[in-house]
Amino acid sequence: MAKYILKRILQAIPMLIIISIICFSLMQMAPYDAIDSMTTPNMSQKTIELIKAKYGLDHPAYIQYFDWMKGILHGDFGYSLVTHQSISEDLISRIPNTIVLVLPAYVLALILAIILGLIAGANRGKLLDKIIDGFSSIGIAIPSFWLAMIFIFIFGYKMGLFPILGMHTIGMEGSTSDFFHHLFLPCVVLTIAFLPELIRYVRSSTIGQLSEDYVMVQEAYGSSGTAILFKHVLRNALLPLVTIVGMSLPMLVTGAFVTETVFGWPGIGPYFVKAIQGFDYPVVMAIMLFSASLVILGNLISDILYCIIDPRIKEMR
Amino acid sequence: MAKQKNRRMEKLKKELKSNKLALFAFIFLSLIILASIFAFLSPYSPNTVNVGKVLQQPSGSHLFGTDELGRDYLTRALYGGRISLTVGILAMAISTCIGVLVGTVSGYFGGKVDNLLMRIVDIISSIPWMILVTVISIFLTPGLKAIILVIGLFTWMGTARLVRAETLSIKEREYVLYAKASGQSFWKIIFKHIIPGALPTFIVASTVSIANAILMESALSFLGLGVQQPLSSWGSMLQTAQGNLGSAPYMAILPGLLIVLTVYSFNKLGDVLRVIVEPKTGK
Numbered sequence: 353m354a355k356y357i358l359k360r361i362l363q364a365i366p367m368l369i370i371i372s373i374i375c376f377s378l379m380q381m382a383p384y385d386a387i388d389s390m391t392t393p394n395m396s397q398k399t400i401e402l403i404k405a406k407y408g409l410d411h412p413a414y415i416q417y418f419d420w421m422k423g424i425l426h427g428d429f430g431y432s433l434v435t436h437q438s439i440s441e442d443l444i445s446r447i448p449n450t451i452v453l454v455l456p457a458y459v460l461a462l463i464l465a466i467i468l469g470l471i472a473g474a475n476r477g478k479l480l481d482k483i484i485d486g487f488s489s490i491g492i493a494i495p496s497f498w499l500a501m502i503f504i505f506i507f508g509y510k511m512g513l514f515p516i517l518g519m520h521t522i523g524m525e526g527s528t529s530d531f532f533h534h535l536f537l538p539c540v541v542l543t544i545a546f547l548p549e550l551i552r553y554v555r556s557s558t559i560g561q562l563s564e565d566y567v568m569v570q571e572a573y574g575s576s577g578t579a580i581l582f583k584h585v586l587r588n589a590l591l592p593l594v595t596i597v598g599m600s601l602p603m604l605v606t607g608a609f610v611t612e613t614v615f616g617w618p619g620i621g622p623y624f625v626k627a628i629q630g631f632d633y634p635v636v637m638a639i640m641l642f643s644a645s646l647v648i649l650g651n652l653i654s655d656i657l658y659c660i661i662d663p664r665i666k667e668m669r
Numbered sequence: 670m671a672k673q674k675n676r677r678m679e680k681l682k683k684e685l686k687s688n689k690l691a692l693f694a695f696i697f698l699s700l701i702i703l704a705s706i707f708a709f710l711s712p713y714s715p716n717t718v719n720v721g722k723v724l725q726q727p728s729g730s731h732l733f734g735t736d737e738l739g740r741d742y743l744t745r746a747l748y749g750g751r752i753s754l755t756v757g758i759l760a761m762a763i764s765t766c767i768g769v770l771v772g773t774v775s776g777y778f779g780g781k782v783d784n785l786l787m788r789i790v791d792i793i794s795s796i797p798w799m800i801l802v803t804v805i806s807i808f809l810t811p812g813l814k815a816i817i818l819v820i821g822l823f824t825w826m827g828t829a830r831l832v833r834a835e836t837l838s839i840k841e842r843e844y845v846l847y848a849k850a851s852g853q854s855f856w857k858i859i860f861k862h863i864i865p866g867a868l869p870t871f872i873v874a875s876t877v878s879i880a881n882a883i884l885m886e887s888a889l890s891f892l893g894l895g896v897q898q899p900l901s902s903w904g905s906m907l908q909t910a911q912g913n914l915g916s917a918p919y920m921a922i923l924p925g926l927l928i929v930l931t932v933y934s935f936n937k938l939g940d941v942l943r944v945i946v947e948p949k950t951g952k
Contacts, residue, residue, distance in 0.1 A: 370792055378804065486690075493932035495884060495904075497891050498925035501911055505918050606797045610888055614911070625892055628803050636807075640800050647795040 357656050364648050371644045372424075375637040376417050382633045429638040434630045439638045442623065447605060449519060450619030453535065454607045457542035458600060461550055464543070466590065469554025473589070474581050476559055484551065491548030500541045500614040507537060517616040538615040542608055553596060557589040564588075591661055598654025602646035680945045691941045694934035701931060705750040713741035715748040716899055727919055734919050736909065745901065746923050752902040753883050753928070756817050757935075760882040763821025765875045768828025773863050775829070776836025777855075787833075794826045802885065803894055816895045820882050828874045835867040842866075869946030873939050880935035887928050903928045 404410040411419070423430060429439035472484035508516035514537045515521065521530050561567070562585060570580045600607070605620050612621030620639065627635035685692045708715070727734040727742075734742050775786040793801070802819045809815035839845060845862050853861075889895035890904030891911075898905075903924040910920035 367788075367792055367795065371795065374792075378808075381808070489936060490929065490933055493880070493884075493929045493936060495887050495891070495907075495925070495928055497888065498907060498921070498928065501907065501914060501921050502925070505914055505921065509915055509918070602797060606799065609799055610892065613892060624800070624803075625894075628807060628894060631807060636800075636804055640796060640804055643800055644796045647797065651795070 353659060356659055360652055360655050364652050367648055368645055371648075372421060372641055373417070375641045375644075376420060379633045379637045380413055380416075382631070424641070430634045432627070432632055432635050434627075434632045434635075439635055442635075443620075443638070443642070446618060446620050446623050449617065450608060450612065450621070451604050453538055453612070453617060453619060454542065454604050456535075457539045458546055458603060458607070460539075461543045461546035462593075462597070465547055465550030465554050466593070468547075469551045470558055470581065470586065470589070472551065473555045473558025473562065474577070474585075476562075481555075485555065488548035488551045488555075491544065494544075495610075496541060496545040497610045497614050499544060500538070500611055503537050503541055504614070519618055538608070538611055538617055541615075542611050545611070546603075546607075550596070554589065554593065557592055558585060561585045561589045592658075594657045594661060595654040598657055599647075599650050601650030601653065602643050605646060606643045677945055681941070684941050684944060688941065691937055694937035694941075697930055698934045698938065701750055701927070702754065704747050705754055708744065708747035708751060711741070711744040711747065713744040715740060715744050726917075734917070736906075736917075736920060742920065742923060745906065746903070746927060749901050749903045749906050749924060750927060750931075752813065752896055752900055753886060753904070753931070756813070756820065756886045756896075756902065757879040757883040759817045760820035760824070760886075761875050761879045763817070764825040764878055764882075765828055765871055766825075767822070768825035768874075769832050769864065769867070769871055771825065771829040772832025773836050773859050773867070776833040777840055777859065777863060779837075783833075786829075790826045790829055793823065798823065798885065799888070802889065803892075806889075806894060811894070811897050813896055813900060816886055816889060820885050824878060824881065824885070828871055828878065831870055831874055832867050835870045836863055839863050839866040869942075873943045873946060876935050876939035876942060880932045880939070883928065883932055883935070 401410070420430065427440055429443065431437065432439055432442070468484050472481040475481045504516045507513045515534050516537070519531065519534050520527070521534075566584060567580055570584060575583075608617070608619065609621035609624065611617070612619045613625055616622065624636070624639050626632075627639070685695060736742055736745060771786055771790070775783045801823050805819045805823065806815055809818065840863065845858060848858050848862055886895055886902060887904030887907070890902050891908045893905075893908060896902045896905050901909075906924040907921060910917070910924065913920055
């Protein structure tokens with residue numbers, strides 16, 4: 353097993369390096385770069401050269417790449433072209449905001465999906481299943497930003513129950529109840545957005561397990577349907593869910609881009625959208641590299657977890 | 670072959686008869702496609718600004734009201750549908766072509782080629798789509814062409830994986846082995862034997878990828894990164910609607926509902942096709 357895990361880690365490293373090279377090349381190819389943001393048209397050529405030398409921009413591209421990578425390994429993503437602020441500091445101040453929104457929504461969606469998915473799977477083809485499955489197929493078709501707008505209109509404008517923008521009311525930054533008040537709507541929207549695919553996964557996994565031989569054996573022994581479901585099927589149907597949870601790691605950062613933007617939530621989403629609109633390449637590439645690393649890391653974790661849970665997997669690959 | 674097709678058509682009819690939701694999806698898609706093609710029959714122009722009729726509530730003459738520039742909203746929505754559907758269908762066509770090509774080549778040759786292509790697939794899939802597509806779009810002039818290209822060029826990985834798996838099994842069948850042994854060229858084997866064999870798989874995949882492309886386009890346009898003025902799609906109409914949510918909430922309803930129903934219908938159509946082409950999944 354240790355060998356398999358080591359092999360997977362060794363496979364992940366070259367991918368990370370290639371992605372970092374892609375990000376860096378895209379940044380180099382971009383029509384507007386770091387030096388343009390620091391100079392003004394009436395600076396003399398000599399001043400520009402000096403500035404270039406100061407930031408190491410006069411070196412050939414591959415040396416700049418190594419400098420950039422060295423910085424990233426030390427947690428320094430460089431500076432924004434627009435605000436000239438440290439990208440790492442911006443990220444550190446924004447990522448917790450995103451996590452605080454996405455994590456509860458995801459956990460809630462996971463719990464609901466397990467319950468609803470099991471119910472649907474156990475009652476396959478019956479009315480209850482049709483309702484739950486129908487909900488998930490409609491849910492998959494609903495754009496999260498539209499749902500967010502409808503919620504904002506009903507609960508924000510019409511009923512005035514919840515605030516519609518931001519994370520705090522101005523002047524009440526320390527208040528926990530005010531924070532939860534702001535958190536409620538975006539969190540519910542995200543939960544509904546995460547839910548359909550998770551339900552489908554649990555449902556099909558349950559249906560798959562129910563057709564296994566051991567279920568028939570238990571039935572032959574005279575166990576009741578619920579006993580089989582909770583004693584045997586539940587455990588086996590939920591094991592594969594570990595992989596899904598592992599793969600959702602990047603969602604903690606990129607899972608709420610659109611929802612955050614609609615609600616003006618000060619997370620990674622609006623930061624990224626603003627950077628794209630302002631052609632702020634270093635910020636864009638930092639987020640791209642960061643999220644791709646999380647995807648690779650998430651896949652790695654889910655493979656390793658699965659291998660620990662179900663040793664048969666290792667032999668199949 | 671003809672007989673098999675007939676059997677499939679009969680299955681399709683049976684499925685549509687027994688499955689009311691599938692029938693609804695089928696009718697809705699036909700209607701929305703026809704409506705967006707014949708949108709020019711509307712008495713209103715989608716672009717004529719009418720200052721006297723700004724933000725009118727839905728009424729007899731304007732069934733879904735007017736927008737912030739006094740344009741008939743229903744007409745705008747139909748023209749928007751034209752853009753959304755075009756993006757969905759063309760992006761699907763691009764991504765299916767690339768996916769099928771990469772999948773068949775990878776599965777057929779195996780070995781180093783397969784390894785290389787699949788690593789490329791892994792790398793592209795490890796960047797979240799939203800980030801990948803927006804990053805590439807800053808290198809292109811924003812607009813309809815750019816959005817079709819970026820969605821088409823960066824969403825083929827799923828199709829490629831499916832088609833590759835299918836190719837792996839088809840290439841071991843006797844008629845392919847025979848074709849190979851009788852010295853048929855590679856391209857002939859791919860186009861005459863492998864692709865027709867994998868056809869059901871990627872037809873199902875492509876209906877789902879139209880749905881996904883429409884959703885992606887709407888999210889990008891909503892963020893202002895997609896279709897640009899004066900063109901508008903359902904997504905960009907919702908972006909405008911967000912600004913007028915307090916005064917004209919009806920503007921958010923129509924485009925949103927159209928997106929949900931269209932995406933739902935394409936997905937449903939995919940489910941129906943899956944039942945027809947893969948007898949195993951049928952009840």
